[in-house]
Amino acid sequence: MMTEKLEPDEKTIASLNASLEKCWNDAENPLPYIPLVVPPIEVPEFNLFGNGKEWHTEKKDEYTTPATPASTPRDTLQADGADELDFIMGQSLNNMMMEEQRKPVPEILWGGDGNGNALWFENEFAILFGRTNTGKSLYAVQIAEHISGRLGKTVLYLDLELSMKQFQERYTSKDGELHVWPENLHRPDLSMIGDGLYDSDKFLPLIRRMMVRVNAKVLILDNLTFLVNNGGMKAEDVKPICQEFCSWAKEGYSILVVNHTPKIQPFTTLDINHCLGSSMLTNFVQSVFAIGTDSNNPSTGRYVKQLKSRNGRIVWDGNHVIPYVIDKTLDPTMLRFIQPLYLLV
Numbered sequence: 001m002m003t004e005k006l007e008p009d010e011k012t013i014a015s016l017n018a019s020l021e022k023c024w025n026d027a028e029n030p031l032p033y034i035p036l037v038v039p040p041i042e043v044p045e046f047n048l049f050g051n052g053k054e055w056h057t058e059k060k061d062e063y064t065t066p067a068t069p070a071s072t073p074r075d076t077l078q079a080d081g082a083d084e085l086d087f088i089m090g091q092s093l094n095n096m097m098m099e100e101q102r103k104p105v106p107e108i109l110w111g112g113d114g115n116g117n118a119l120w121f122e123n124e125f126a127i128l129f130g131r132t133n134t135g136k137s138l139y140a141v142q143i144a145e146h147i148s149g150r151l152g153k154t155v156l157y158l159d160l161e162l163s164m165k166q167f168q169e170r171y172t173s174k175d176g177e178l179h180v181w182p183e184n185l186h187r188p189d190l191s192m193i194g195d196g197l198y199d200s201d202k203f204l205p206l207i208r209r210m211m212v213r214v215n216a217k218v219l220i221l222d223n224l225t226f227l228v229n230n231g232g233m234k235a236e237d238v239k240p241i242c243q244e245f246c247s248w249a250k251e252g253y254s255i256l257v258v259n260h261t262p263k264i265q266p267f268t269t270l271d272i273n274h275c276l277g278s279s280m281l282t283n284f285v286q287s288v289f290a291i292g293t294d295s296n297n298p299s300t301g302r303y304v305k306q307l308k309s310r311n312g313r314i315v316w317d318g319n320h321v322i323p324y325v326i327d328k329t330l331d332p333t334m335l336r337f338i339q340p341l342y343l344l345v
Contacts, residue, residue, distance in 0.1 A: 130291035179333035
């Protein structure tokens, strides 16, 4: 069956051509873009040195919202900011002193003279330093054993120099008898830490976690040069570590850090400037004492000299140092700093 072919008339064709032309024109000239303007987000941030609470606005597409109105005086505290400042300002000076008087006096940890003075007090950041091969590590371990054994305090001893095998051999008698340590003296094996051992940003938080794990309030670190830029002792490396340890001491921790001297002559009279990195380091600490070599007995003769003390009087100065002999007389399993009998108090 055939169907008739219909042809469009001229009016229909003209209408179609007009529609097509309009579509092309719209495609070439789109509607103008109108951006969506989002108002800035106000983020409150407490500023200790500001007016209690200041409002900071973020800038988006050149649109900004004014911050705190200019009519608000900067010395006017907001109600919610006053709580923080009240906590910081505390009570009157007299009331705070009476509160502190009720707290216990910091205990002597090491080197007491019998009159309330000592080399190292509780809640102090202290430094022990000396030349190479003067027995700094032996002395630090002896201090750790005294605090954990005699005083009954938990001690975390971090040895960055000796391996566990070297430590074991040092504290074993010729007959193979092992030295017996107090159970609350902890010396972890740091060989498993790897490169993180020499990165203070990683190692300091780890130290804090270890202290919390064993409930230790006393830390002895042997020695600082391993932790600071692998021995560089630059001021920019020493400062953040010292600031961290000072902060810990204010929280109630007691920290003793072993340190070296620069290259000096064997029998140089030691002063505080001989502490490696002294220009930055000794300004932060509360106590500093050093180990020197006895010129009359350089093989085993040693002395300890007190160079700084904020909690007491300096008694072990150049005219009254503490003399020692390094010996195993008292214990064949442990080299000790032993005071000559005629000088024992």
